[in-house]
Amino acid sequence: MRLRWRGFASAVLCLLGVLGGWVAAPAASDPLSAARDDLIYVIAGGWHTEIAVPKGAIAGRLTTLSARFVGARYVVFGWGARGFYMAPNPGLADLLRAAVPGPAVMLVIPLAVAPEAYFGAANVWPIPVSPDGVTLLSRFLWDSVEKDRNGEPIRAGAGPYPQSIFYAATGTYDASDTCNTWTADALRAAGLPVTAAGVVFSGQLIDQLPPLIGAAATGLRG
DSSP: OHHHHHHHHHHHHHHHHHHHSOOOOOOSSOOSOSOOTTEEEEEEETTEEEEEEEGGGOOGGGHHHHTTSTTOSEEEEEEEEHHHHTOSSOOHHHHHHHTSSEEEEEEEEEESSOHHHHHOGGGEEEEEOOHHHHHHHHHHHHHTBOBOTTSOBOEEEEOSSTTOEEEEEEEEEBTTBOHHHHHHHHHHHTTOSOOOTTOOSHHHHHTTSHHHHGGGGTTTOO
């Protein structure tokens, strides 16, 4: 019973990150130069994590989705519980439903500025990755989006950010397979030495990132 409650509480905290995560508006100007295709970004807001990829680095079938965001330099991908993630004003009932197994959605956010400029440098971890790693990550992200019979991503609705879109997602959200578990799986798919085992809280993922960052953080995080 104690383990079930811990799992429920962890799921609630992850979902609270969606509720209270991103409140910062885009910066008026981007302090960084052109997008670096050798970096991907983990974004953490509260208990919720997402991944940003330079649009120019996205490969494979995922380009058919990213190409829809004209003018974007980066594309952010976040996975979560469908009923809660998409609720206009989520309440306790939505929260309780999201703590048990249920369908997931992918929130896709186009950014015209660097992730650090939009979400704040303290909330963003730049991770070096090889070209092959970005290709593998692109495949993982594409496989995380549910498709119709014609192989096209299934749009679930408008997202909460400008031009952002919810897409139906593969997988099932539950107390042991949260947004942070998914982010860890995505990084591992990119060939990075990250484990998703036991990852429920964002901190359990973030604690694995410092060895991966190295010199990439120099001049970016201040």
